[in-house]
Amino acid sequence: xxxxxxxxxxxxxxxxxxxxxxxxxxxxxxxxxxxxxxxxxxxxxxxxxxxxxxxxxxxxxxxxxxxxxxxxxxxxxxxxxxxxxxxxxxxxxxxxxxxxxxxxxxxxxxxxxxxxxxxxxxxxxxxx
Amino acid sequence: xxxxxxxxxxxxxxxxxxxxxxxxxxxxxxxxxxxxxxxxxxxxxxxxxxxxxxxxxxxxxxxxxxxxxxxxxxxxxxxxxxxxxxxxxxxxxxxxxxxxxxxxxxxxxxxxxxxxxxxxxxxxxxxx
Numbered sequence: 001x002x003x004x005x006x007x008x009x010x011x012x013x014x015x016x017x018x019x020x021x022x023x024x025x026x027x028x029x030x031x032x033x034x035x036x037x038x039x040x041x042x043x044x045x046x047x048x049x050x051x052x053x054x055x056x057x058x059x060x061x062x063x064x065x066x067x068x069x070x071x072x073x074x075x076x077x078x079x080x081x082x083x084x085x086x087x088x089x090x091x092x093x094x095x096x097x098x099x100x101x102x103x104x105x106x107x108x109x110x111x112x113x114x115x116x117x118x119x120x121x122x123x124x125x126x127x128x
Numbered sequence: 129x130x131x132x133x134x135x136x137x138x139x140x141x142x143x144x145x146x147x148x149x150x151x152x153x154x155x156x157x158x159x160x161x162x163x164x165x166x167x168x169x170x171x172x173x174x175x176x177x178x179x180x181x182x183x184x185x186x187x188x189x190x191x192x193x194x195x196x197x198x199x200x201x202x203x204x205x206x207x208x209x210x211x212x213x214x215x216x217x218x219x220x221x222x223x224x225x226x227x228x229x230x231x232x233x234x235x236x237x238x239x240x241x242x243x244x245x246x247x248x249x250x251x252x253x254x255x256x
Contacts, residue, residue, distance in 0.1 A: 003251065005247045007243065012204065017204055019233065020202055024239065028243065030238060031240075031244075034248065035247075035248055036172070036247070036251075042213055059129065064185055065251070067247050067250050068252050069243060069246060070246050071201065071243075073201060074142075074145040074148055075145065076140065093237075101250075102246050102247050102249075103237070103246055105243070105246065105248075106148065107149075108245065108246050110245060111242070112152070112155055113238075114151070114233070114236050114242055115156065115197060115216050116156065116159075116162055117228050117238060118231055118233065118235075119162075119163075120163055120228035122195050122228060123163050123164075123195050
């Protein structure tokens with residue numbers, strides 16, 4: 001195993017919200033049409049695993065290149081400071097592994113299409 | 129003007145985060161390939177306009193059908209209770225207008241594709 005994706009969410013006191021993230025990671029992991037040999041998730045706070053633990057777990061299972069994807073909509077302290085700090089801690093534990101941070105979710109150029117698709121389908125459902 | 133889309137975010141103490149939402153709404157509003165005559169945004173708290181004010185503003189400019197789209201990743205109290213309550217308040221102010229709530233962003237079936245696209249492009253940038 002070589003390439004891994006770590007989906008990083010804030011973490012919530014509501015178990016259901018954390019389970020939504022775990023389900024997303026499982027669905028991504030189940031796909032065989034991606035560049036990633038494995039997909040897992042980690043949390044900045046309030047849930048486990050932590051980001052360093054998530055990185056260490058992927059490295060232990062053979063990952064040599066890890067992309068950390070912040071599942072965040074806005075660029076705040078979490079995205080700019082806290083996640084990079086946690087990733088830096090993870091890198092120290094597994095210096096042989098390359099760990100890169102992807103743009104946070106809200107930066108996706110596909111977000112406009114996704115929002116329109118959701119809104120249009122609701123509009124059609126109401127109109128029909 | 130008939131159909132409108134109101135993008136609803138949580139609202140932040142960071143002006144930049146609120147401006148990201150306003151920019152998204154402006155970009156959606158500028159498109160001419162959608163069902164919506166106008167797109168605007170509103171905030172649950174910490175920023176303006178409020179959801180009832182956003183609904184009233186759209187109604188005043190001629191909207192008769194409004195889709196409220198929660199720009200939220202997780203199904204929590206905000207999505208299940210607070211936004212519906214604010215929308216109900218808005219409906220009372222403009223009873224002649226139809227106001228429907230779309231699924232929240234995190235429920236989009238396109239989310240997996242969007243995440244993969246972000247992760248793959250980062251992976252390619254690192255590998256190249």
